[in-house]
Amino acid sequence: MVKIKVAINGFCRVGRSVFKIAQSRSDIEIAAIRTHLSAEQCAYLLKHDSIYGHYAKAIGTGDASLYVGDRIIPIISDKRTTKLPWDDLGIDVLIDAGCQTDAAELRRHRTAGARRVASLSQCADFATIVMGVNDGLVNVSTDIVCSGDAAISSVALVIATLDQAVGVEAATITAAGNYHFAGSLLKTERLGDSDLVAMAADYGQRLQTVLPNVASAVSGLAVSSRQYGNVGLSTISLLLREPVAAKKINEILTRAAREPLYNGILAVTDKELVAEDFRGNSYSSTVDAGLTAVVGERLAQVSTWYDSEWASANRLVELAAETGRYARNVQ
Template structure:
C-alpha cells in the first residue's frame, strides 16, 4: 500500500509547507544569469575530479570557467583517472593532455604541481573562487593563505575549522550568503544529506532531539589489506569488515541549525562498498504522527520546497541504484517507522561523491552571484 494514500488518524498532525519555508536553491545551470566565474581547484582526488566532471555533465561549464587545477600527481595520471572512473564510469567528454594543460572538449585548464598555498598564482590567474578539495587543508589560516595568493573567495569541500566565515548548505541557508563571507565551507556530504531531512521534519512536526547512524562506503584513507595506521580500526582491510569510525556530524548539524546544540548525537561505520551512503535518522518529535503523515511531509518537500536537493522514493531500491544521483538526499519511504507516535526513524540515501560535487558547483555559483553584486 502506498503510505501517502493512507488516512492519518485524528491524533496525527497533517502538514502543508508554511509560507516562509521556501529554501529551494534557485541556482542551477539552466537559470544562472550572472557573470562568468573564474575557478581554480586545489586537489584533484575523488571530489576534485567529481566537481570537474559535474561541471561538464550538469551544464555549469556555460557559466563557470575552471582555469587551473593544482595537484601533486602527474598530469597524465590526472587525465587517465578523470577519463576512466571505476565508480562513475567512463567520462563522455574527451580528455587530452597538451603541454601542461588538461583539455576537456574545447576547454583548456592549466595544471600546477605546487605544494605550498602561498606559491599558487591565483592573483595572476584572476581567480574568483578556489575550491579547496585536497582534504589536507582545513584551517582558517589555509583559507587566508589562498586569499593572500590572490583568490577572492575560498570554498572548502569539507567542514573545515569552526572559525570559517560561513558554512553553506544548499537548500537550507544559501540565501544567507553575503559579500562578507570570504572563507566558506560546503559542509560534508553527510551534513548536506541529513540537514534537509531534519529541517523538513522540524518545520512540519517539531523535532526535540535525535541520533544518526551513518553507513558510509569505503574511503581512500582505508587499507586494501591490513596495514599499519595510527587509527587501529582503519588499519584493517576495508573489504573485509564493517568498521566504526569517528564522526563530527552532530557538531556539523549544530553549526547549521544552532537550535539543536546538544540535542543530536551520531555514530558512523564504513562498509565494503565503493560509493553511496545510507543515513539512519531517529528523531523524537513534539507532535503525534504516523508513517503516512511523515512520508507525506517528506514527499511534498521533495517536490515543492527542495527539488533537486531532497528526493523521495518508495521503490524497492538498493544503494547502487543511487550511484551518480545528483541530489543531496533521497528518502526511502518504505523504511520509515514510527514508535509511540513521536519516535520516528527515516532512512536517507546519498551519493557521497556526486551529490556533494553538484552542491559544490551550486555554492560556487552562489558565491559568484554575490561577487557580481
C-alpha cells in the same frame, strides 16, 4: 553571461567529479587545476572512471595543460599556496576538493588572490553551508565557506524539514558508508575489505551552524566499510514535538521535495531500491519512504540514501557558484 572563474585545488576522485560538473555548467569557467599529478595523469584519471564510467568529452594534454573540448586548462603543481597565481588568473572561487581542515591553509588561497574559497571539508573557523537548509547565510561578506560531507547534507535536509513542520526535540543518526572518521585512528587503520568499523560521530557539533536550534540535541554513530562503495545510507531517529504517523512524515517530506528550494537536492522514493540504484545520483538526500516508521506517537525513524561522492561534488559546485556570484556581484 559573466562566467564565474574557478580553480580546483586537488584532483582526487571528488576533484574530478567537481571538474565534470563545473565543466557542464554555462555559468562557470574552470581556469586552473592545482594538483601533484601530471597533465597526463589528470587526463587518464578524468577519462577513465571505474565507478561512473568513461568521460564523454575529448581529452588531450600539452605544455602542462589539460585540453578538454575547446578549453585549455593549466595544471599547477606549486606547493607554496600563497604563491599560486589566483590573482593573475582572476579566480573568483577556489574550490578545495581535498580534505583540508586547516583554516590557515584555506586562508592562504585568499592571500594568493582568490576572491572566495569553497571547501569540501568542514572547518571550525568557517560556516558549514548545506544547500537548501542554510545557504541564505552566504552573502557579500562571506569569503570562505565549507559544504561538509554527504552524510551531513543527507540528514540536515530531513531534520530541517521535519523541524519546521512538526518540531524536532532530539535526534540520533547512524550513517553507514565508505568514508572514515578520525574519531579512532586505531580502528580506521584496522579497516580491512570485510570489516565494519563503528565510531561515535559528533553530529551535533558538525551541524551547529547548519541547524543551530536542534544541533545541541543531536548525536550519532558512523559505520564504515569498504564494501559500501560510494553510496551511503543515513538512518535518523527523531523525537518529534507532535504526534505524527509515518504516512504523514512521508507526505511532509514529499511535499518539501517538490518545493523549488529543494529542487535537485531532496527526493522521496517509494520504490524497492538498493544502494547500487543510487550510484551517480546527484541528490543529497533520497528518503526511502518504505523504511519510515513511528514507535509510539513521537519517536520516528527516517532513512535516506545518497552518493557520497557525486552528491557532495554537486553541492560543492553549487556552493562555489553561489559564493562566486557575490564575488562577481552577479545576482
